[in-house]
Amino acid sequence: MGDIVAIDAGNFETKFYDGKRFIRFPSVIGYDWRERNLQDKPKQFDFDWEYDGQRGFAGTLALTESDCAESRKGESKAHPDAQLRVLLALHQFSSETENRIIVGQPIKTHKPAEKEAIKRMLIGRHELKVNGERRVIIVRRCEVAAEGVSSGLLIPGGGTVRVIDIGSGTVNFGTLIDRSFNDRGSFTLVTGLETLKTPDRVAFARQIALKALAGGWKAEDAVYLCGGGAESLLKPLRVYFPTAQVIEGDPVYANVKAFYLIAGKVFANG
Known part of the structure; x- marks a missing residue:
């Protein structure tokens, strides 16, 4: 096989x-x-x-x-x-x-x-x-x-889990509820670290956060970051999601x- x-x-x-x-x-x-x-x-x-x-x-x-x-x-x-x-x-x-x-x-x-x-x-x-x-x-x-959302399966436990997968061409926002995919809370921003004309991490984090909040996410949600931009955008994203953290292990391989x-x-x- x-x-x-x-x-x-x-x-x-x-x-x-x-x-x-x-x-x-x-x-x-x-x-x-x-x-x-x-x-x-x-x-x-x-x-x-x-x-x-x-x-x-x-x-x-x-x-x-x-x-x-x-x-x-x-x-x-x-x-x-x-x-x-x-x-x-x-x-x-x-x-x-x-x-x-x-x-x-x-x-x-x-x-x-x-x-x-x-x-x-x-x-x-x-x-x-x-x-x-x-x-x-x-x-x-x-x-x-x-x-993005599939990486939420790496998070143990249930409840609502939000995942932001920050790539070079897209940012994927994923939601799982009790380890099941939730479509309403999952969407894509069609831009990424390699498509920005101005590589301002703080401004990009703001754009990501506002997209998530407009999609129904809450500041107190359990938010996990993965992808190539996870570590560099963690600090500016915590302004909007204080408990945000990088998925355990190398986030690039999540x-x-x-x-x-x-x-x-x-x-x-x-």
Whole structure:
């Protein structure tokens, strides 16, 4: 049946977790491949890739060698860049040809049509070449979890739990009530740390907090932060949510850790 793997194909970094290893690499991709005159031995996250008739650089190699390197951002992961991020992670870090995977989608677009689009682009047989190594990757099953709110499952106990997942392209606001997802208290802000024109953490925290309060959250709620901006925005967010805290462990990996927890249940029977 293959490995069970959780992948958060984020706009800034792609995170991988197989129950044993947490790995992350830059999500940036360049489609402007060229023959290089000078080539060192590839570093861990240097990816010279070839897939489906296209070729380019990704990861740290794209940052140093691509003139047109970029990371596609937005409220959906149903696009070719996210597909390539997932396949690169499987090529480099999964020891199996066949995999059962769970990936993420922002709350705002966590809808049946979007989830089916993600499944269609990932399930099946893929042939990918990275740094000269050609591998066949078979995705047997794929499920799509909601980003941010799923991390609330890492919080023990019941009651109302609020989660703010602060990413590079989106901020996800999630609510769980007695460990069940609550739609009314969950939504997405379609901006993030990498899309701000003015990287003012205090101003951004204010925007996040006002969005949450307008959505029915209360200042006294149990609020937990995860994502790449969790630690840097904790202090300014405590102005609005005094008991806010960062999810225990590395908040960058909270989503994939929760996804893997969910995968263990949904893939229990194969």
